[in-house]
Amino acid sequence: MMIQRRLFLLTEGIRMALVRRIAIGLAIGGCYIAQGLLTALLVADMFKTTIAWDQAVWLLAGIACMLAVRTYLVWRQEISAKKTAGIIKGALRQRLFGRLLELGPYHLQDERTGHIQSTLVDGVEGLEAYLTSYLPQIAITVFSSAVLLGIMATLSWPVALVLLAAILAALFGPRLWDCLLSSRGFNHWASYAKFQSQLLDSLQGMITLKAFNAGVRRGEELKRESQSLYRKTMKQLSISLMDSGIVGLATALGSAIAVGIGVFQVASGSLEIGSLLMILFLSAECFRPVGDLNKHWHAGFLGVSAAPGILELLDSRPYVRDEGTKKLAVAGNVVSVEVDHVTFAYSETSAPAALDVSFKIEPGETVALVGYSGSGKSTIVQLLDSVRFAYEPGASGRPALSDVSFRVDSGRKLALVGPSGAGKSTCLQLLMRFWDVTEGAVRIGGVDIRKLKLEELRELISIVPQDVYLFHASIRENIRLGKPEATDMEVEAAAAAACCHEFIEQLPDGYETNAGERAVQLSGGQRQRIALARAFLKDAPILLMDEATSNLDADNEHSVQQALARVAKGKTVIMIAHRLSTLRLMDEVLVLKDGKVADRGAKESLLQKEGFYLSMTQADAKT
Template structure:
């Protein structure tokens, strides 16, 4: 098997993965294919009849016969109009319904594999797959599946009609039909390469644009507008060159297809003329034969156009299914529980973990506990394993060794829904969605009443500034909450955690980016939030650490020390050196 054939098979394998998603729409697609087939039949029949009427009139046919056939021609024209509408409506209804399904399952897949998958991909590239790559698949469902079936049925029907006129005619045109049908597959290797290259470069350009839009403040502040624009221009120019190369291939394929079709038409005209001269067929049939020959090629030329795009379709399918088929990092056990209250006692027992099994462990037999109602601070150098401890508590990944328990339950014995319901998170980088403040707070409890939202905001010390905004709680915060200050965003995040009312609170450097005034306000709100809750804090600021009941010091993935601030300072160990080097904040 040569490389081109092998590559063509790979390309078709990618496209075949799209077929099972049509299952729910088989009946509607079948009706669309029937409508398309009838459209072709009515089209060729009406064209052949019109050509025959011309020939009949030119050779002196009777007016009565011409008139009787004219009404049949009118009926065929009306029938074709109805079938064109039915085909376009049905196949596009199916195609866009499937695209809706794809996007929904992709959203669920991204939620299922996040955040592990997100660490390896750029958000703009993922957005490109969800939107642009899925959109490309419309070509397959609306213009390929049914068209291929029609391209088999319709030409066979027309070849039978030609054979009825004379057995030699289909034999003359068939080799050219075969040639037109196979030309796209000559270029399948290059089509697959170009399709993959273009989709990848388009994803990169989309990612760069998203980065530029989200980071516009920094680009402007550092005067990097021209250099970033140049970067975008280079990426766009590179994408354009790949698209031009694809256009050249498409042009060559189209030229060869048109050449093969023209040779077929010339051949059938020559043979038909010879048969007329021999007296084998009536000269009035010449227009009909020519018209039949055109329509024999027509469905195959249509699908050849889509076949030339199989490279892009296959590449888009591959990018879509790379998301859908990504293994889930964590899965619920069949016997996992979601029942009853669980004591909020967190226990890390000789926990081992690495993000890549082939790499050194990030956590090495880490053991500590957070008793119900207790606040424990995790401190250590960057890369010591603090955030990894938090990620494992949320079960974004599963431990490689040891265990993490809440109460008497290993996290793996709880459903993810139950676990996430038990933990409220306030992080350093607060993400607010581009919607109202009220709806952003309700993210913690979607069914919360307006009164509950305002009560949580008051406890978070956010109510006073919220009611002063132009639309109060209905104020849209803008993308990522750009309309608000850092301290305001943090207090909304605290209100969101308060309204969730979970027994466990996880705080990831929640005040590290705030000035002293905002920190004092947020710390006061945090104090309200911590009441009665088991709290695990990742902190750099000494003021936050000193407020903890217990401090766990991590060093190179191991627990180096555990104790209170005063006890650890007196010990003069890792914690003391951290303070001395000001790696965890400024002594205040």
């Protein structure tokens, strides 16, 4: 037997169901025992000189009754097992998914999607047999064996002792290999999860593999991973099957020796033939629960091997903790954004991406940030107060922000502009509180966002990311993600505002068309407009856009910019921009370079100065 306390704790909430399963299992065992005893009595009658047919008929009827009852109980046990398994798997997956949501991007950046999928799907599936079959079978085995050994002791204590020794050998003998079996089991699970990750990665990158004629090479990699999984599976089985061999050997020897002792006692006159027949029919029955226990153990071993990953995920503590209690009163979508001496770093000892950056946006002004690659424009987007941030706290590396400050008053529009890698998108993530700053504070409406509930904070913000993700659902449901209670009319109005109503209507099923896996059937511009519609529908007081028109052609870009002007009216807008056409709505441009504010001002005034913004304008004019 192998009981893991942590895994047993996962049965919380279904323990009464497990108790019912144990009760049914014991009743089934009782049927087997009664059937064995009745059969022994019937055979014993056959050895008598005069057969009592009336008694034989009743014995046969009793055996038939036990068979019928046992059949019903087995059916009920299977139904109960499936219901219990469904409950525990659903509850466990819900806990795991909830924990993943709590952990956020900080945890997921170091984990492969395929590995997480293996844990949530195959790992939990494997635990079903352990939690809903193996654990109840332990209790069934203990009680059934105790009853049977008690009966045997009344017939012949030497036989009972032999059977006890054989049962103990069958239960604990395989545990001699537990360390080796666990080691190989964990290696097998790691190889299985790696293969799953590689396979999922290959499926998601199929177009790229085809485009670069890399399909054969990738296939060879998958073949090597598959062969490695096969070898580790066989190594695990070589130890696992030894368990079955030990149980089988103990069962065979125990039964044979017990019957042999019984025969010897009958020959010596110390045991009656009827008692010998009971020993004959019940000795094998002593090992049936042990055999079932071994079967359930092997069925659930994949889950046991995956358990460390499951428990590690459940034990993980979120980098961003949802401990806020304050309420932020928002009247008429009036919300301010403030950044004051912010420091942000990908790791603790990084060089800052923004050093001593401070500015203020007066009411009625719109600001765009422009800067060189790595200058920290995206980072500035947050509401920060003397903030320092690192993606890997305690690690070495260059800070993404250091002592950066600025303020965006309610209803104002700020644009962050700069080359790729400047940390622009990171700023949006800080504002959404996917990460927590290392030093300083991020404020909305004058309140540190760490003091707000995460749900309340994110209700204040609509976001249009550069890398749009659409779910495998209808276009309507993808847009409605921004406002689940929205009516169909509201969804379509948001789509019209984002200039995507017409192309959606032309799809095979219109708004009910399924976006498909990763929405590959839609163009980048179409996906981006749907994301805009999603943000418009949410209608939050703060609007974040990460180059929201980057995948649009000139005509659609002009239409979307007009829609943005309508939707952004009265809202606090922060936009990351890479080209000048997206700055038309902005009141002011903030230029970042090497983590510092290189320049700041209205677009017209910046054109009069030598610097990045002028260079960007000249480069844009050439294209």
